[in-house]
Amino acid sequence: MTVRAFLFYVSSFLAFLCGHSVNYSVIMYSQDILNSDLISGVGFGLCFGPPIILGWYAGVLCDRLAPGRLILFSQITFMLCALVLFFGNYLASDMMMKASMIIIGAFLAGCSWSFIAPARFATLAQIVPEKSLHGATILLNLLSMVGFGLGPLLIAYTHSGFGWSGVFISIFIGFFLATILVFFVPTQGSDKVRMKVSAEIREGLHAVAAKPILSQLLLASVLAYMLMGPMQVLLPRIASSELSLNEIERGSYLGVLALALIIGGVLCMILKRRVHDGMTILIGTMIAGASIVAISQITTPITSGLVLLFSGIIGGMIVSLIVAGLQAEAGAGVRGRVMGMYTITSQITPALSGLGAGILSEYLGVVWGLLICGMLIVTAAVISMGKLNVIRSYNRAM
Template structure:
């Protein structure tokens, strides 16, 4: 009896290629490759910086403070960053900030390798990086729409999240090896060199000739107020921004306290910390791959809810674990549970927001994403010495359960907004086709 023929169903292959559809565009490919290399260096520096601060200070509070100073600029300057993204060339903003990021990393590397680095210097350079990120992120997120068409935006955002988290796997793992062998300064220096990849990618892009933006007709404050008013009075946008703030707040403690888990609870070193952070990144990559396969935005609300449940379960079980290998198996739940809602919210914000307001709305995204963690960082640093790192992280997992229930009740609102936007897009397409025929 002959065996049945092998399946030739092309559906899985079609789904895979559909998830990667943004890579059909040359400029996005250049962006993708450069971002992967530079983000690998970024995560190397992030892991090494936390380890350096903890080694110099032996203080969970200083760990929290180092995270705080890197994130607080988004709260203070975030609205102005949105104005810059909407009024100036997003390409030039991205390019200039990458150059400055490179100089910041190389400076930190020189100080550390020379043996003269002090905690105050690390904090100062972390503050500078926070200022740069505040202006770079809204411009970078909205720049994606200039290198991919709108129908490929979900794929582009998901792939961008995937590359960030693939770098999150590779970067900390490499950093653990480098810190153990050569010290933290090697990670900072290599990060600076890695920025050459994304700078070169921007230089190699073929973009249409830029049209100079019209001179502003309103004051900066009026421009800011317009964006804030739109976000506050649009229920779906307001819901997504609140979700981002809550998600950022609740996931900060476990990342800030990871050196404590790696060293004091799981009895490992920098290599163990890098591996743990890489496991969370692996879960995020898998999660955003399934997000990239989504063909419309109607189901993203339910996608977000189930991801929040995974996040809650992962944080609670991770906080209870005292075994390194068990912790390694649990962290992919945490990584997926964090990145899928974040990427989904990013996609929905850019899909639902009118083009002239996207920079300012994405600056509010940045403020929520970067503004809530300073509170979480300080809370983690203040609570951990008294109740312990495990209980601190476990409490955030319980809070995530509540967040999942709250968001589930809001899913119908989000589905109505996405359906209405799809109808508007279809009508705009029809009008454009009629105008072309006419």
Template sequence: MARHRLAAPDPRARASARLGEGGLFAALILYRDYRLLWVSSVLTQIAQWMLQVSLGWLMLELTNSPFWVGLNGFASGLPFLIVSIPAGALIDRLDRRNLLVACQASALGIGLALAILTTLGLARPWHLLVGAFLNGAALAVNNATRQTLVPTFVPREGLQNAIALLSAGMNVTRIVGPSLAGPLIAAIGSGGALFAQVGCLAIALVNTLQLPSRQDTTRVRLPFLRNLAEGIDYVRRSSVLVGLMLLATIPTILVFPYIQLLPVYARDILGVGASGLGLLYTAGGLGALTGSLFIAGFRRIEHKGRFILVTTFVYGLIIIVFAYSTWLPLSLVMLVLGGVLGSSYMSINNTLLHLNVTDEVRGRVMGIYMLTWGFMPLGALPMGFLGEQIGVPHAVALGAALSSLAILALAVRIPALRALC
């Protein structure tokens, strides 16, 4: 009698089955190292939101100028333009866990210096700008490094779930960070809020130290500048990657800078003060969390390209409505809806980037992706300037309208985006 040997189980099928058993939070339940990375990332981002709210409010108190508030956003985003691509090359050459530790330790030191200056009453606008710039540099490298570690800890079949859960965690921080910072500023001042964010960073650093060193010991041996050029060329030769980068860039320049101007909305347009400012940030974060969990709950989303094009287009329209609202409930609803759409498109965009690159160039590609966040100051500075000239609502609405029009043009010019599944 012939003996039939059972076929070995497909590893991908086993991974998919395990993810299915884990449900919505599969990656967090199944993968210990990813869980450590997630917790560390969430704590770091809570600290970053607390820093952003505290510095934005303090800058408004010191200068009484929307332009200076926008300039502070410019200073925090400018390092993404300067260091993101070189950081990507470093990520492909160095131990990624140790690089993450160095970034978080640097941010902790910067935050501590700002907290001391503020508490002693010595903080000046230029201190805030320098601190925002240095912190932005640490954050740019931190974020790119964090992104490259996700595929190290989670198999390909679980990437959509893992990336969406990480995005959900980041969006939880949009709720927790401002909701902590606003009341803290009102109760004990910006200095106290800054010390609290230093505490969050310290806990995050302890968590990061528990991560294993990068298992893949492959090192890129090409000269540093050649590594940079190779990464840029890798993206340039792919219309899909170019399209995904543009989808990340357009709203970053034209829509996201409204976040930097929320202190102006809280004080001058809606009249809700520092505690109300935290509520505005929280509304956007609640919507973004909802969107991320929506994406995480799906094993697979078909027609991903069409999905991100539509959500990005509608996102701009939602922010136009928010821009002209002078009624707090309507403003909060629009921020929630905008958060849902924004986080949904970013989660899928990020997933598609990881699925379309190899690990050898992942650091450089994600460095270029982080560069797109550096374009925010290119929108924040002129939006702050326009806010003083024509009014903040007109400036925010103009940027959002231009973003939606640009997304339409992108959908027409790069058909490969519409075809992504």
């Protein structure tokens, strides 16, 4: 591994850790301070909503400009988000103002997520050899999942010592360090003739349509990321209300995902030539959905944690195989746009499923909300098993 690649991975880890911590902060702050699952769901939706528009533009820019510039833009926006959340908590005198600052901060986070993921995948393609891109993509995705898993622990320990203001300042510092490291990873833009943005978006869509494995992997990513919304929005509430865990215990419970995702990503790297990519994705999604159903019915912390661990391992393998497949199968000329589409699915799907989970929890209770979400995912996975025929036979190892 080159020094440039190492610095890139460190920067990516810090950015993903702090980015996921923003998402969790919006959820936990809304539930703990504002006492509203609805605002929690709306805020989570805004964390992931903007890519439905900006994601298309981000993909085009990744194929045009030096992706490092887009990383800088997104991380500086995340830093602004952290400051908005900090001042909202520190200065706002009433709950309405605090809620407004949460909504603004969540929207800024959503704008940042639109660019940071496709830009980092585009950067990776410039700093590692083509033959190593599949494994390098799994590693980068693993760092994202570890950040997702460690986010609750970062929040728990900084909040216990310094309150919510300390959480938001730690997020700001993390993004600041990640931004400094980006300057040591130079990237280049494309010299191809530029068309209108709409024409380049259509070119990317045509490239996906012309290669069925790309379109079906994107559909599989929608299915896989349906898992994320309910888990991020409802698991914190499950931990406190159903499992009766205190703040540190709740952070540790949610942090089980960190260990699970690490194991899943590492297993994917070790077994990448031994597992069948397509069937692992389809069957794994079905099993992970069933795990959510099980968690909704479990009232003992140890059992719930073990099921969460198992579900996270499966989820880590699924997402790693999907993103590595997209990165490997997309042509160099449209890779940014393809990964931009992946970013849209990976952000919009959790936003919508998280919003739906929040609404269900608000009116039916957290147990029923999680149960219904899990059953819907299992149903969708069963249908996909019959419909996604190209993925069923897809295996990069062959």
